[in-house]
Amino acid sequence: MNRLFVFTLTILLLFMTGAAYAEELxxxxxxxxxHSIFYVPQYIAxxxxxxxxxxxxxxxxxxxxxxxxxxxxxxxxxxxxxxxxxxxxxxxxxxxxxxxxxxxxxxxxAGSFLLARKPMPDFTWEDVRGKVIVGNRPGGAPQMVLEWVLKRHGIIPQKDVKIITNLDFTANAGAFSGGLGDFVQLFEPSASRLESEKVGYVVASLGASADPVPxxxxxxxxxxxxxxxxxxxxxxxxxxRAQKWVYSHSIDEITNTIQSFFPDTDPELLYSVVKRYLEQDxxxxxxxxxxxxxxxxxxxxxxxxxxxxxxxxxxxxxxxxxxxxxxxxx
Missing domain, CATH: 3.40.190.10 (Periplasmic binding protein-like II)
Incomplete structure (x- = not known):
């Protein structure tokens, strides 16, 4: 009887302590x-x-x-x-x-990447001239950065290169896989996933191609x-604190720490995405x-x-x- 009383009292105290802790938050x-690996520091926090x-x-x-x-x-x-x-x-x-x-x-x-249908180790932005890029909606950040980079390299959007802008960004990977366009602009992990499937190949980083932007x-x-x-x-x-932690820890440590936020993402794929983002600052x-x-x-x-x-x-x-x-x- 005493043991039951002590057990019940312990559970009650734990519950009350937990409730009090929750209330003070x-x-x-x-x-x-x-929801994107692009936001690693947030998930670290x-x-x-x-x-x-x-x-x-x-x-x-x-x-x-x-x-x-x-x-x-x-x-x-x-x-x-x-x-x-x-x-x-x-x-x-x-x-x-x-x-x-x-x-x-x-x-x-910027966090997006340009993919082609075949590896292009010597890619230059001139290679998109006369081609079709599966892009993003007009006025959105991905599309504005893409157009900015193209213009910096002497390529006039919708004149020197056609950009498809009427798709939701979540549909871009599937559309490209289905045969639409010569290039596609994608965020991670879609970019690395298409690479693993040998459907597309990253040829340029929009983040690395443009100046730092907020x-x-x-x-x-x-x-x-x-x-x-x-x-x-x-x-x-x-x-x-999370930003400081990210730049003072290894890719393995970062990957392991955020894995719970991406339970359906293969750990190796997650590692490659984190590595790619970390390397371009x-x-x-x-x-x-x-x-x-x-x-x-x-x-x-x-x-x-x-x-x-x-x-x-x-x-x-x-x-x-x-x-x-x-x-x-x-």
Whole structure:
């Protein structure tokens, strides 16, 4: 009887301790634009407990589209979104009062790759002239970067090369496998998967071919940041710790740490993807989004014909939290 009493009391105490611990964590709803290995530091922050260390209970959801992630933010369906900074520009230009603000940069380069139907070890961008590329939707970050790179190499989109832009990016790999196009622009792990199937071969990295850009950034509503500065600081601290961890650990360690977020991805494939991204310095080394990089991104958006003039950096970018994280965390 005494043993039963002690056992019951122990279980009750454990339950109460766990409940108390859960209650002291602050809930944060995070929405990522897509679920991708491209966002390695974010998953590191989850699996190494960096958010919990900051007393945050971060609930992750995936929007599967930039417009959907932005809508989730605007309608208060999430608190923070991982999305391209061009979204903040578009919404600000529309005159929104509670516009979106960039506060922490995650990726430092574009994350897509160009694949051909056969190995091309001596590939140059001139090789796409007169060909067909399966690209992405107009105005989206992947398509804007592709067009920027093509123009830098003297190739005029839709004149010197045809680009198919009416497919959802999730359909590109299947369309290319089915015979559409001479080249295709893909993110990982789709690029490595087609290589393993000997259907396509990576011939160029859009990230390596373009200058550093703030491809994906953590964003929140202006009022949310103003009303919850401690949460934003804690969140940024966790991301910065993850960024530092990524660049101080091996590919094997990174792969093993994020494997749970990609249970259906073969470990060898995951390793190759992480290796490819790490070697091209894909992830930002700290969360500070500089004016130089933000303005360069606006140059790309303007050249794509989506934006007439630049939006003010001082309004759409808040570096207070990122700078404080870098200062505090050694």
């Amino acid at each position: 602050i809930k944060v709803r995070l929405c990522e634009v897509v 989850f699996n190494l407990g960096y958010f919990e260390d900051e007393k945050l209970n971060v609930e992750l959801s995936t929007a599967w589209g930039g417009d959907k992630a932005a809508t989730a933010l605007i309608t208060n369906a999430c608190d923070i979104a991982l999305i391209g900074p061009e979204t903040t520009i578009y919404i600000y230009k529309q005159g929104a009062e509670n516009y979106l603000v960039n506060f922490a940069q995650l990726t430092n380069r 491809y994906t950034v953590y964003i929140a509503r202006k009022k949310y940041i103003e009303e919850n500065p401690e949460i934003i600081q804690k969140f940024t601290n966790a991301i910065y 894909t992830w930002a080394h700290n969360p500070i989004l500089t004016k130089e990089v933000f303005d360069h991104w606006q140059d790309i958006v303007i050249e794509a014909g989506v934006l007439d003039e630049k939006a003010p950096y001082e309004v759409l970018v808040n570096t207070i939290f990122a700078k404080k994280a870098v200062e505090m965390i050694q």
